[in-house]
Amino acid sequence: MFQDCDLNGTPFLIVSKVLSYEHREVFTFCYLAATTWPAFYGMDFVRQKKYLVATWVLSCAVMSTFTLLPAIKTGSIDLMQVCVNLIARTND
Numbered sequence: 001m002f003q004d005c006d007l008n009g010t011p012f013l014i015v016s017k018v019l020s021y022e023h024r025e026v027f028t029f030c031y032l033a034a035t036t037w038p039a040f041y042g043m044d045f046v047r048q049k050k051y052l053v054a055t056w057v058l059s060c061a062v063m064s065t066f067t068l069l070p071a072i073k074t075g076s077i078d079l080m081q082v083c084v085n086l087i088a089r090t091n092d
Contacts, residue, residue, distance in 0.1 A: 024067045031064035 013030075020026040038046055038053040046053050 020067075024071065027067035028064045031060045031067070035060045 016026050016030055020030075035057045038049070038056055
């Protein structure tokens, strides 16, 4: 997949965006790599903000699964209407 990719100093995120148009698995890798981002702030940050970090890690992990699903999906109109009604009721 990456054999034709010569970075030559190009930022990794830009290259990964381009590659992800053909290979959606690249986004999965990016999201899973993003789970480690809070650790770059130091372990004190991770200990002090453990709920925030847990939410970040869980969100990134869940988002990484969506990029493995087929891109073209058909939806159920009935299910969409149920969801819209639920959202509308919670905002009242």
